Amino acid sequence: MAHEATHDHHDDHHHHAPQGFFQRWVMSTNHKDIGTLYLVFSLLMFFIGGSFAMVIRAELFKPGLDLVQPYFFNQMTTMHALVMIFGAIMPAFVGLGNWMIPLMIGAPDMALPRMNNLSFWILPFAFTLMLSTLFMAGGGPAGGWTMYPPLSLQSDSLAYVVFAIHLMGISSIMGAINIIATILNMRAPGMDLLKMPVFVWSWLITAFLLIAVMPVLAGAVTMLLTDKYFGTSFFNPGGGGDPVLYQHVFWFFGHPEVYIMILPAFGIISEIIPTFARKPIFGYRAMVYAIASIAFLSFIVWAHHMFAVGLPLGADIFFMYATMLIAVPTGVKVFNWVATMWGGSMTFETPMLFAIAFVILFTIGGFSGLMLAMVPADFQYHDTYFVVAHFHYVLVTGAAFAIMGATYFWLPKWTGHMYSEFWGKVHFWCSVVFVNVLFFPQHFLGLAGMPRRIPDYNVAFANFNMISSIGGFLFGASQLIFLGVVVHCAFFAKKKATDRVWEGAKGLEWTVPSPAPHHTFEVPPVVRDEELAHGHTDD
Amino acid sequence: MSQQHDVYYVPSKSQWPIVAAVVMFLTVFGAAHWLNAEPGDTGFGKTVITIGAIGVLCMFFGWFRSVIKESLAGNYNHQVDTSFRMGMMWFIFSEVMFFGAFFGALFYIRNFSVPWLGGEGHGVLTHQFLYEAYSGAWGTAGGNGPLHVGGAFNTVVPWGLPLLNTLILLTSSVTVTIAHHALRAGHRGRILLFLGLTVLLGATFLYCQAHEYMEAYKELNLTLHSGVYGSTFFMLTGFHGLHVTLGTIMLAVIWCRVLKGHFNKEHHFAFEAVAWYWHFVDVVWLGLFLFVYIL
Amino acid sequence: MTSGSIRTGRIEPNQHRTPPGRWAGIRRAGAVSLALALALCSGLAQANPEPGQLNLTRGVTTWSEVPYFLNNVVLGVCVVIGILVFGAMFIAMFRFRKSRGAVPEKWSHNTMVEVIWTTIPVLILVALAWLATGGLVSFADTTGSQMTIKVTGYQWKWRYDYVDYLGKPISKVGYMSKLDALSDKTRQLHSGLDPYAVTTDGYNTYLINVDKPLVLPIHTKIRFVITSDDVIHSWWVPQFGWKMDAIPGIVNTAWTNINETGTYRGQCAELCGQDHGFMPIVVKAVSQEDFAKWLADQQQASAPAPAAASSAAAPASAQTAAAPAKAGNG
Numbered sequence A: 001m002a003h004e005a006t007h008d009h010h011d012d013h014h015h016h017a018p019q020g021f022f023q024r025w026v027m028s029t030n031h032k033d034i035g036t037l038y039l040v041f042s043l044l045m046f047f048i049g050g051s052f053a054m055v056i057r058a059e060l061f062k063p064g065l066d067l068v069q070p071y072f073f074n075q076m077t078t079m080h081a082l083v084m085i086f087g088a089i090m091p092a093f094v095g096l097g098n099w100m101i102p103l104m105i106g107a108p109d110m111a112l113p114r115m116n117n118l119s120f121w122i123l124p125f126a127f128t129l130m131l132s133t134l135f136m137a138g139g140g141p142a143g144g145w146t147m148y149p150p151l152s153l154q155s156d157s158l159a160y161v162v163f164a165i166h167l168m169g170i171s172s173i174m175g176a177i178n179i180i181a182t183i184l185n186m187r188a189p190g191m192d193l194l195k196m197p198v199f200v201w202s203w204l205i206t207a208f209l210l211i212a213v214m215p216v217l218a219g220a221v222t223m224l225l226t227d228k229y230f231g232t233s234f235f236n237p238g239g240g241g242d243p244v245l246y247q248h249v250f251w252f253f254g255h256p257e258v259y260i261m262i263l264p265a266f267g268i269i270s271e272i273i274p275t276f277a278r279k280p281i282f283g284y285r286a287m288v289y290a291i292a293s294i295a296f297l298s299f300i301v302w303a304h305h306m307f308a309v310g311l312p313l314g315a316d317i318f319f320m321y322a323t324m325l326i327a328v329p330t331g332v333k334v335f336n337w338v339a340t341m342w343g344g345s346m347t348f349e350t351p352m353l354f355a356i357a358f359v360i361l362f363t364i365g366g367f368s369g370l371m372l373a374m375v376p377a378d379f380q381y382h383d384t385y386f387v388v389a390h391f392h393y394v395l396v397t398g399a400a401f402a403i404m405g406a407t408y409f410w411l412p413k414w415t416g417h418m419y420s421e422f423w424g425k426v427h428f429w430c431s432v433v434f435v436n437v438l439f440f441p442q443h444f445l446g447l448a449g450m451p452r453r454i455p456d457y458n459v460a461f462a463n464f465n466m467i468s469s470i471g472g473f474l475f476g477a478s479q480l481i482f483l484g485v486v487v488h489c490a491f492f493a494k495k496k497a498t499d500r501v502w503e504g505a506k507g508l509e510w511t512v513p514s515p516a517p518h519h520t521f522e523v524p525p526v527v528r529d530e531e532l533a534h535g536h537t538d539d
Numbered sequence B: 001m002s003q004q005h006d007v008y009y010v011p012s013k014s015q016w017p018i019v020a021a022v023v024m025f026l027t028v029f030g031a032a033h034w035l036n037a038e039p040g041d042t043g044f045g046k047t048v049i050t051i052g053a054i055g056v057l058c059m060f061f062g063w064f065r066s067v068i069k070e071s072l073a074g075n076y077n078h079q080v081d082t083s084f085r086m087g088m089m090w091f092i093f094s095e096v097m098f099f100g101a102f103f104g105a106l107f108y109i110r111n112f113s114v115p116w117l118g119g120e121g122h123g124v125l126t127h128q129f130l131y132e133a134y135s136g137a138w139g140t141a142g143g144n145g146p147l148h149v150g151g152a153f154n155t156v157v158p159w160g161l162p163l164l165n166t167l168i169l170l171t172s173s174v175t176v177t178i179a180h181h182a183l184r185a186g187h188r189g190r191i192l193l194f195l196g197l198t199v200l201l202g203a204t205f206l207y208c209q210a211h212e213y214m215e216a217y218k219e220l221n222l223t224l225h226s227g228v229y230g231s232t233f234f235m236l237t238g239f240h241g242l243h244v245t246l247g248t249i250m251l252a253v254i255w256c257r258v259l260k261g262h263f264n265k266e267h268h269f270a271f272e273a274v275a276w277y278w279h280f281v282d283v284v285w286l287g288l289f290l291f292v293y294i295l
Numbered sequence C: 001m002t003s004g005s006i007r008t009g010r011i012e013p014n015q016h017r018t019p020p021g022r023w024a025g026i027r028r029a030g031a032v033s034l035a036l037a038l039a040l041c042s043g044l045a046q047a048n049p050e051p052g053q054l055n056l057t058r059g060v061t062t063w064s065e066v067p068y069f070l071n072n073v074v075l076g077v078c079v080v081i082g083i084l085v086f087g088a089m090f091i092a093m094f095r096f097r098k099s100r101g102a103v104p105e106k107w108s109h110n111t112m113v114e115v116i117w118t119t120i121p122v123l124i125l126v127a128l129a130w131l132a133t134g135g136l137v138s139f140a141d142t143t144g145s146q147m148t149i150k151v152t153g154y155q156w157k158w159r160y161d162y163v164d165y166l167g168k169p170i171s172k173v174g175y176m177s178k179l180d181a182l183s184d185k186t187r188q189l190h191s192g193l194d195p196y197a198v199t200t201d202g203y204n205t206y207l208i209n210v211d212k213p214l215v216l217p218i219h220t221k222i223r224f225v226i227t228s229d230d231v232i233h234s235w236w237v238p239q240f241g242w243k244m245d246a247i248p249g250i251v252n253t254a255w256t257n258i259n260e261t262g263t264y265r266g267q268c269a270e271l272c273g274q275d276h277g278f279m280p281i282v283v284k285a286v287s288q289e290d291f292a293k294w295l296a297d298q299q300q301a302s303a304p305a306p307a308a309a310s311s312a313a314a315p316a317s318a319q320t321a322a323a324p325a326k327a328g329n330g
């Protein structure tokens, strides 16, 4: 959608986009079209998941049940998270990867274009399956996105959700395989691994995480399914099992999953900041190693979500130490971003604003993560709004802000037109103010003792909840501006984008015309080091 | 590292991905509906799942047919071949992780949950307050938990059919390797013979496993319901069996393609992919034999 | 009410403190950040959530100060690091902007600073980990307890059974504890009732009040054994400083030693179905003498025919597992 206009301009001579709508969008083998599909789908899901969040915030506006039944509230919480995680954030990153990775490494397309198309087209069906449960007699899943048994086994929608997750898992695994094959096999000659943009690196590592953990999630939910429908006892102590086993398997997936949702964001920020600071990223290699260390550590910290389930002391201690260690490579990244700005020559277009907000607000989320990692303190924080505040800082002002920044950053390359800088900035300032009004008070609520996943609360929590809800509505409304800016840029904008778009932009993706023609790099480009952001290999 | 970059092959548009998405959806939608069916259900779920499953088969047939055609037409250059290889390798890695989840569950159950329920280590209080009579043993003596879910059962003796099955799979790994060497040496007859043998061995394995399952259900009272012992036993061996089934079918397809002369000394990625898969299935079985049957 | 007395009477020198002596030095070391944290958040001990409360409660038990203290220290550390990092960033944003004519430097690497900013966080983390480990070890030690309470979670109420006290087993003292009737009526969808009108002793107890609180003695090391009958719940009283999951078929353990008499309120802290938000916990901490009396009454009440049972302290509807108000929602 974003570049319907693509083919009438700078197109390559004989390779025009196919004309039929169905042919082009449904049977596509083109990484740009499929990337667009992913991005549009993800935006749609962001709005659906966001409207569920609005139901949550509306019910929590003041004490007393005013809008929905508690059971429906739980369905909203569960669906909100599932839709946001699997429908909005992850597909957005896959879409960005699809669009940009081949451009960045000088590849003509993804390595396995048809599988790429399948990866995408599974998603709308998977979400139809999952969302349809909301209209069924028993309602949707209501056990939280973590689906702990035995509670999750009480719901009839379990089978639908489990199968939907299987489908999403298949989609993610295929998408990840494709990205790995593309990066390892399709680079233009001269594009050495350590000359790749950090975004490509972050995706390479993320793809590895995806392939490693999505099957584990599939296994976990399969055990739920057989426990409910086929009489197995994995999670039933009467039969020798243990409900805690599910939590171990789930979080073995779940923790790497949260880094799946942040590593590509790190990559994006590492592209945006050098561009607008007009100075190469500081400590390129350290950035790559940091991502790899975070990915490695993410496999040995899962039980920090389970400090209150009564683990043996030794386990608590091990998982606490391992979790705290993650602050080190993450800190390296934060410091390197600041050092990239230091000594630069900065301008503050919308993508840069989002990147700066990301660095600050993600770090705040990281700090609360570190607080959560301290086991005795987590005994208090666990399952309160403090946790909710933590993960929205890393997910909304982290992942989602990075995605928005990336959209502004690359939109001119996709559409060939500049978006409205004014409205982009309006969107930014509204978002950054309201998101803090929305989530910062939730720290206080958690510390004061408000549990998460409750539809109603004591009046002592009333004032901060009301502030948070107001922030929520305003933040939600601000996203309509985002929609407006994107639609305007894609269809109505007049101002043409140059090929380089941003003065400080470096890398192969900025050497192709704007909008990027339907097919690029059919003949491998000549990679010249001075054109790359990391052409020098000395650091 | 970098490949010979002759003109990149962009596969043509294809309807198969969207067909695949639709039939997969139908299959799982039907399955979910079926699982939740009330006693007097019309069988709607069953119908849908049947349509979906047939659709999946047709889709695989159609998709692979078009890929084979393109491959025979010589469209796939070295780079495409490498992409396929990477794809297959990482797919197998994802399968390893899938089995890893179940092996992990088995590990946890045997080393933590069952002993703890029996009062060892971290489980003192659980045992004292809830299951004082339970000893926390594995296998026949208590692998179905403190409440004896599924009733008394006997375990499968590893040195009978399972051992035979181990030998069968090991042999089949050898035969498939011989066939591979034959392919590289260009001995068509030998390929067909040894690949055929591999298929037969796979089928024999499945026959033995079916037999073993029947015996377990009828004579040993070892069922999927036999507490965690039954759960882990049948889920692990069952998923493995499914993979053997898939592998055998793939081997059979490859056999037919050899017959049709689809492969030559250099170009036989499909053959290799299936061989890798078969070795993977084999290795998983060794893990099963050790951790599920013997220990 | 209760909160006032806690603020004044917290420190009791004769009381055995679980965090051993080495804590004292660290406390002094952390004083700076603590003061900072206190300045930011009015971290006063409260017996119940209070409107506008910004920080964790300090709690009322011998151990509850551990998470509180740790929270303040780590918060202080983060604030300091935050000020440094964001401060540097804002300086950069001010000094190195194109509009001020800044020209980009050429360097993009400096091993020295990279080593420094990898090492310093490690050192900070080691210190934090050391603090946390001490607190965790003291929590894990349930030995030497003088009393055992069995807590069982149900959808959506709690059951308390008194197992032993001062070495003597107790039989048949146990009862269900569920959301009080007024909160329950008020919380129905469109009930038209005002949550602000649900008060006890002048304190709003909407959704944090029960029909029968758990009665516990102070200055007694109490061991909890926690389990559940259906799905996972979590037993949490913020003033005790911990929560512990109640898992069906599994028994978890935790302990507390309350310093102050008073009423302490908490809530179920693990999603357990539709009424997860409506299964509060109330602990009434009384002096050891009062407790002995109360316990005797309870034992007496449960000994004869249940119909005759009735005492001033609490109606002994002990073994009835009734939750009529919520049955309709099931």
Ligand code: HEA
Pocket (backbone or CB within 6 Å): A146, A258, A259, A261, A262, A304, A305, A306, A323, A324, A326, A327, A328, A330, A331, A332, A334, A362, A363, A364, A365, A366, A367, A368, A369, A370, A372, A373, A374, A378, A381, A382, A383, A387, A390, A391, A394, A395, A398, A399, C078, C081, C085, C121, C122, C124, C125
């Ligand atoms: C993008 C997602 C994302 C990210 C990046 C993180 C990052 C981190 N998370 Fe978070 N987390 C979630 C998503 C995420 N988390 C979610 C969704 C949940 C809840 C799930 C659920 O229950 O539903 C959760 C829950 C969660 C818990 C469980 C809480 C509970 O339920 O009781 C814990 C506990 O340890 C934790 C810790 C951490 C830590 C230590 C980090 C670290 O990676 C943070 C590291 C970053 C920094 C520390 C800041 C920058 C560093 C410096 C400036 C260097 C110097 C700093 C110091 C030395 C302090 N997280």
Ligand code: HEA
Pocket (backbone or CB within 6 Å): A046, A047, A048, A049, A050, A051, A053, A054, A056, A057, A077, A078, A080, A081, A082, A084, A085, A089, A143, A144, A145, A146, A388, A392, A395, A396, A400, A438, A452, A453, A454, A472, A473, A474, A475, A476, A477, A479, A480
């Ligand atoms: C992955 C990313 C992600 C994102 C982006 C968000 C975004 C938001 N979340 Fe998220 N949330 C989670 C992941 C995410 N969340 C997870 C994992 C949980 C845990 C679930 C669990 O406990 O199982 C959770 C739980 C959760 C809770 C706790 C629920 C509970 O414990 O019961 C709350 C409450 O405030 C909340 C609020 C919000 C809000 C207001 C937003 C906003 O940022 C959303 C903004 C977007 C929109 C509003 C949509 C766009 C706009 C419109 C549709 C226009 C119309 C709207 C108006 C005019 C107002 N979320």
Ligand code: CUA
Pocket (backbone or CB within 6 Å): C153, C154, C156, C232, C233, C234, C268, C269, C270, C271, C272, C273, C275, C276, C277, C279
């Ligand atoms: Cu019980 Cu939540």
Ligand SMILES: [Cu+2]
Pocket (backbone or CB within 6 Å): A254, A255, A258, A301, A302, A304, A305
């Ligand atoms: Cu985590």
